[in-house]
Amino acid sequence: MMxxxxxxxxxxxxxxxxxxxxxxxxxxxxxxxxxxxxxYARQFDPQPSHLDExxxxxxxxxxxxxxxxxxxxxxxxxxxxxxxxxxxxxxxAGVEDMRWPRPVRPGDRLRVESEVLEVRPSRSRPQxxxxxxxxxxxxxxxxxVQIMTSNxxxxxxxxEAGPVA
Amino acid sequence: MMxxxxxxxxxxxxxxxxxxxxxxxxxxxxxxxxxxxxxYARQFDPQPSHLDExxxxxxxxxxxxxxxxxxxxxxxxxxxxxxxxxxxxxxxAGVEDMRWPRPVRPGDRLRVESEVLEVRPSRSRPQxxxxxxxxxxxxxxxxxVQIMTSNxxxxxxxxEAGPVA
Numbered sequence: 001m002m003x004x005x006x007x008x009x010x011x012x013x014x015x016x017x018x019x020x021x022x023x024x025x026x027x028x029x030x031x032x033x034x035x036x037x038x039x040y041a042r043q044f045d046p047q048p049s050h051l052d053e054x055x056x057x058x059x060x061x062x063x064x065x066x067x068x069x070x071x072x073x074x075x076x077x078x079x080x081x082x083x084x085x086x087x088x089x090x091x092x093a094g095v096e097d098m099r100w101p102r103p104v105r106p107g108d109r110l111r112v113e114s115e116v117l118e119v120r121p122s123r124s125r126p127q128x129x130x131x132x133x134x135x136x137x138x139x140x141x142x143x144x145v146q147i148m149t150s151n152x153x154x155x156x157x158x159x160e161a162g163p164v165a
Numbered sequence: 166m167m168x169x170x171x172x173x174x175x176x177x178x179x180x181x182x183x184x185x186x187x188x189x190x191x192x193x194x195x196x197x198x199x200x201x202x203x204x205y206a207r208q209f210d211p212q213p214s215h216l217d218e219x220x221x222x223x224x225x226x227x228x229x230x231x232x233x234x235x236x237x238x239x240x241x242x243x244x245x246x247x248x249x250x251x252x253x254x255x256x257x258a259g260v261e262d263m264r265w266p267r268p269v270r271p272g273d274r275l276r277v278e279s280e281v282l283e284v285r286p287s288r289s290r291p292q293x294x295x296x297x298x299x300x301x302x303x304x305x306x307x308x309x310v311q312i313m314t315s316n317x318x319x320x321x322x323x324x325e326a327g328p329v330a
Contacts, residue, residue, distance in 0.1 A: 044238035046245055047254045060256075068257050069234070069241045073209035076234045080211055089212045091225075092233050092265065099259035 011087040013157040014119065014129040021116040027082035029109035029140070030074045032066060037106060040070040065103035071110075071146050072098070075137045078112040084133070088155040093130060098148040102139075109140040117149070121156070128155050176252040178322040179284065179294040186281040192247035194274035194305070195239045197231060202271060205235040230268035236275075236311050237263070240302045243277040249298070253320040258295060263313040267304075274305040282314070286321070293320050 034053070041050030045067035048055035056064040066074075079090055104110070118132040131154045137146035199218070206215030210232035213220035221229040231239075244255055269275070283297040296319045302311040 043242070045241045049254070059254075067241065069238050072237065073234050076210045076232065077208070089214070089224075094262070094264040095260060096262060097260065098263070100257065 010085065012085050012154075013087050014121065014131065014154040015157050017116050017119045017131050017154065019116050019118060023084050023114045023116075025078045025081075025083045025112045027078065029111045030078060032074070032104055032106055032108040032110065034064055034106040037064055037066045037070065037104075040073070041067055045069055061103050063105065065105055068100045068146070071100060071104050071137060072148070074104075074110055075112055075135060075146055075148070078110065078137070079114070079135065083112045083135070084114050084152075086152065086154055087157075088153075091153040093151040093153050096132070096149045096151065098146065100146050101144050104139070104145050108145070110137055110145065112137050119154075126156070128153055130154070175250065177250050177319075178252050179286065179296065179319040180322050182281050182284045182296050182319065184281050184283060188249050188279045188281075190243045190246075190248045190277045192243065194276045195243060197239070197269055197271055197273040197275065199229055199271040202229055202231045202235065202269075205238070206232055210234055226268050228270065230270055233265045233311070236265060236269050236302060237313070239275055240277055240300060240311055240313070243275065243302070244279070244300065248277045248300070249279050249317075251317065251319055252322075253318075256318040258316040258318050261297070261314040261316065263311065263315075265311050266309050269304070269310050273310070275302055275310065277302050284319075291321070293318055295319070 038051055041047065047067075049059040049061050049065050050056070050067045050070075053064050084090060112135055114133050114135045116131060117134055119129065121129040131152050132149065133152055134147065134149045136144050139145050203216055206212065212232075214224040214226050214230050215221070215232045215235075218229050241255075249255060277300055279298050279300045281296060282299055284294065286294040296317050297314065298317055299312065299314045301309050304310050
């Protein structure tokens with residue numbers, strides 16, 4: 001089975017990845033809305049800065065801002081839908097570093113850029129390897145709102161047995 | 166304004182934190198359901214392992230599992246609702262490391278434990294400091310499903326001017 005979002009895009013295997021390569025999201029930017037920020041916050045991060053404009057205006061952010069975990073989630077969506085067309089899907093082995101250099105506010109439009117930093121085959125699992133990727137989430141002014149370095153499990157060519165993720 | 170979830174709990178300031186302290190979530194565990202896993206995935210991480218039992222059974226996970234970003238979100242909820250009663254709320258300066266040592270499946274019940282690793286006052290902002298915290302998310306068998314080391318911005322006592330977050 002092939003995930004829908006990959007249809008029409010060339011799948012990328014471990015052998016295709018090289019340090020320095022940059023993948024940019026091929027889908028429309030994600031539009032951030034006040035309602036979306038609040039809905040996420042009610043479910044997962046119910047703090048004043050994410051829940052209500054008036055309460056948020058009294059915080060250090062000076063207004064409503066998205067939860068960092070919401071920004072991470074929107075980044076995941078951009079990556080899955082059109083950021084990194086990895087064969088087998090996106091499976092994170094872990095995150096090495098994640099920062100939110102500036103807040104995400106209603107009206108922002110987010111996109112992602114992923115740079116390949118390192119590629120290494122797995123010794124114990126010859127059918128796969130690990131790619132270290134730095135994914136930068138950018139707003140409509142090309143300002144980074146999240147910078148994340150993560151290690152992804154990537155299939156080697158010929159090792160297919162359906163989706164990993 | 167005080168956030169609702171902190172009512173009745175003693176607020177913690179930078180001066181109260183010391184390396185080695187452990188805070189455990191004081192609220193009921195979060196119950197993970199198949200519907201919750203799929204709803205999150207449809208919105209933010211639409212991959213077969215998170216969307217559908219049959220498709221998920223063919224992935225390396227062998228069944229439906231929560232997105233790692235969903236686990237991070239449930240962890241945030243546990244922390245905000247009753248994990249770390251920081252004065253001013255929970256404001257992340259960044260994540261240094263985050264891993265998902267085992268999958269989260271339907272029926273799991275999650276709780277958090279946070280250990281204070283380091284505490285340092287800010288030089289440039291005397292009213293606050295940074296605490297390095299390792300938060301472990303555990304399932305009903307006390308097995309870690311997420312281990313995250315993050316740096317949080319924490320208010321100093323007497324520096325209150327409403328919630329930070």
